[in-house]
Amino acid sequence: xxxxxxxxxxxxxxxxxxxxxxxxxxxxxxxxxxxxxxxxxxxxxxxxxxxxxxxxxxxxxxxxxxxxxxxxxxxxxxxxxxxxxxxxxxxxxxxxxxxxxxxxxxxxxxxxxxxxxxxxxxxxxxxxxxxxxxxxxxxxxxxxxxxxxxxxxxxxxxxxxxxxxxxxxxxxxxxxxx
Amino acid sequence: xxxxxxxxxxxxxxxxxxxxxxxxxxxxxxxxxxxxxxxxxxxxxxxxxxxxxxxxxxxxxxxxxxxxxxxxxxxxxxxxxxxxxxxxxxxxxxxxxxxxxxxxxxxxxxxxxxxxxxxxxxxxxxxxxxxxxxxxxxxxxxxxxxxxxxxxxxxxxxxxxxxxxxxxxxxxxxxxxxxxxxxxxxxxxxxxxxxxxxxxxxxxxxxxxxxxxxxxxxxxxxxxxxxxxxxxxxxxxxxxxxxxxxxxxxxxxxxxxxxxxxxxxxxxxxxxxxxxxxxxxxxxxxxxxxxxxxxxxxxxxxxxxxxxxxxxxxxxxxxxxxxxxxxxxxxxxxxxxxxxxxxxxxxxxxxxxxxxxxxxxxxxxxxxxxxxxxxxxxxxxxxxxxxxxxxxxxxxxxx
Numbered sequence: 001x002x003x004x005x006x007x008x009x010x011x012x013x014x015x016x017x018x019x020x021x022x023x024x025x026x027x028x029x030x031x032x033x034x035x036x037x038x039x040x041x042x043x044x045x046x047x048x049x050x051x052x053x054x055x056x057x058x059x060x061x062x063x064x065x066x067x068x069x070x071x072x073x074x075x076x077x078x079x080x081x082x083x084x085x086x087x088x089x090x091x092x093x094x095x096x097x098x099x100x101x102x103x104x105x106x107x108x109x110x111x112x113x114x115x116x117x118x119x120x121x122x123x124x125x126x127x128x129x130x131x132x133x134x135x136x137x138x139x140x141x142x143x144x145x146x147x148x149x150x151x152x153x154x155x156x157x158x159x160x161x162x163x164x165x166x167x168x169x170x171x172x173x174x175x176x177x178x
Numbered sequence: 179x180x181x182x183x184x185x186x187x188x189x190x191x192x193x194x195x196x197x198x199x200x201x202x203x204x205x206x207x208x209x210x211x212x213x214x215x216x217x218x219x220x221x222x223x224x225x226x227x228x229x230x231x232x233x234x235x236x237x238x239x240x241x242x243x244x245x246x247x248x249x250x251x252x253x254x255x256x257x258x259x260x261x262x263x264x265x266x267x268x269x270x271x272x273x274x275x276x277x278x279x280x281x282x283x284x285x286x287x288x289x290x291x292x293x294x295x296x297x298x299x300x301x302x303x304x305x306x307x308x309x310x311x312x313x314x315x316x317x318x319x320x321x322x323x324x325x326x327x328x329x330x331x332x333x334x335x336x337x338x339x340x341x342x343x344x345x346x347x348x349x350x351x352x353x354x355x356x357x358x359x360x361x362x363x364x365x366x367x368x369x370x371x372x373x374x375x376x377x378x379x380x381x382x383x384x385x386x387x388x389x390x391x392x393x394x395x396x397x398x399x400x401x402x403x404x405x406x407x408x409x410x411x412x413x414x415x416x417x418x419x420x421x422x423x424x425x426x427x428x429x430x431x432x433x434x435x436x437x438x439x440x441x442x443x444x445x446x447x448x449x450x451x452x453x454x455x456x457x458x459x460x461x462x463x464x465x466x467x468x469x470x471x472x473x474x475x476x477x478x479x480x481x482x483x484x485x486x487x488x489x490x491x492x493x494x495x496x497x498x499x500x501x502x503x504x505x506x507x508x509x510x511x512x513x514x515x516x517x518x519x520x521x522x523x524x525x526x527x528x529x530x531x532x533x534x535x536x537x538x539x540x541x542x543x544x545x546x547x548x549x550x551x552x553x554x555x556x557x558x559x560x561x562x563x564x565x566x567x568x569x570x571x572x573x574x575x576x577x
Contacts, residue, residue, distance in 0.1 A: 032247055040234060088224070
């Protein structure tokens with residue numbers, strides 16, 4: 001946090017090197033994150049570049065209440081939701097957000113540790129079979145078909161577990177996301 | 179129905195054409211109620227953009243997931259820096275105006291204090307120490323450790339032991355019984371950032387050693403799981419990859435991939451330069467663009483990949499010209515001053531300024547020590563009587 005404030009104040013002072021370092025570290029993961037919402041890599045890249053440009057130009061106005069990384073992820077998320085609003089999509093049930101968060105599980109850089117821990121814990125609370133299915137789907141990235149073969153169950157069983165599991169997860173996560 | 183009513187209906191229709199993503203999700207994962215289906219139909223009909231998004235969602239849920247995403251960092255950075263520098267120029271003009279006042283003040287100061295005028299120092303006073311082992315280690319959670327100041331640091335987490343001693347950062351997988359087994363096993367990455375005027379040695383858990391040169395970044399998994407060993411590089415590094423025929427070691431530098439099974443080679447790919455050079459000492463490597471054909475490279479040869487037109491070229495080279503840095507020497511063979519100064523600038527953390535373009539093209543050959551003060555090198559270069567050096571702060575001028 002202190003470090004982040006230092007980086008931000010460097011950016012405020014026009015330190016392009018500090019800014020570029022921030023870009024180097026986070027660009028890739030942010031584009032992947034945006035892509036979970038938009039399903040469109042070039043658009044996701046535009047969004048993330050836009051967020052970085054905004055950060056540079058408005059560094060003096062930004063008040064950090066969290067880590068710089070969390071700030072970036074939130075800004076990207078908001079920008080993505082705006083993009084979706086333009087094509088009349090609303091993520092009322094935060095499914096896209098949950099998906100993005102779940103897919104972060106296998107990623108190294110957890111943007112929102114608090115949410116992630118909550119997701120991890122919620123996952124652990126799932127019944128064993130359901131947990132296995134979520135694990136295979138989101139960590140090992142198997143397809144529904146492959147999971148069905150692996151666990152010798154029908155594809156429909158896998159689907160219904162994923163469906164019910166999400167409802168449970170969402171209820172658990174409501175506590176956090178309000 | 180009156181015209182007004184029809185209009186009203188149309189408007190309502192448009193308003194209703196927004197959709198909750200939940201309906202899309204249900205469409206692909208369970209069943210839709212009739213009402214949901216209707217909403218979806220209306221939404222799909224109302225715009226081709228909606229249909230395009232729908233197709234992409236379909237792809238997401240049907241495909242067996244994620245293709246590895248390798249961003250084109252240079253293009254992305256260029257876009258950003260173009261945009262921020264445009265704005266900056268305006269800011270700059272304002273500050274120029276303000277600057278005039280300062281300069282006027284300074285001018286007066288110098289008139290009054292002529293003896294204190296700033297003058298470049300002669301070569302005998304140019305002294306810059308060579309680079310040293312220093313780097314910043316960034317963990318997956320964003321926390322950082324500066325490795326220059328600390329020696330003999332031991333960081334231990336659930337899976338690995340990270341030992342920093344003797345200027346080598348060493349990753350070791352823990353014995354099975356020492357490991358705290360956690361239910362999910364995620365691939366975690368660390369990043370080593372080596373600044374200008376720095377270098378660092380790294381040993382990965384598979385036994386691969388990497389020497390990372392100045393102004394370079396390497397991102398690597400803490401432990402190698404999965405079917406391949408993937409790392410990402412910006413800048414220059416010298417690799418000795420532990421052989422493992424079952425798990426190729428893949429280095430990505432932007433769009434360019436180098437795939438090896440066990441061998442020794444050097445990769446140089448600085449963002450500001452148009453070429454990615456892979457120089458092979460022994461073994462076997464292939465180079466490719468993401469998704470493109472693999473180009474084989476044999477020992478004693480170098481692959482040059484041009485980033486702008488994505489063309490590969492292979493040539494026979496004297497490998498020590500490209501790898502000598504990792505053994506503490508600079509081996510320049512018929513190299514232009516311009517190329518040479520780029521290398522020296524990174525290692526000594528200085529800037530070079532040419533007073534005319536002809537000087538850039540002057541060629542030199544020589545075998546010099548890398549861990550010596552820059553003065554030794556400059557003196558040798560100036561003995562040729564073709565150039566002289568002077569310096570002011572950390573800028574060295576070539577005349």
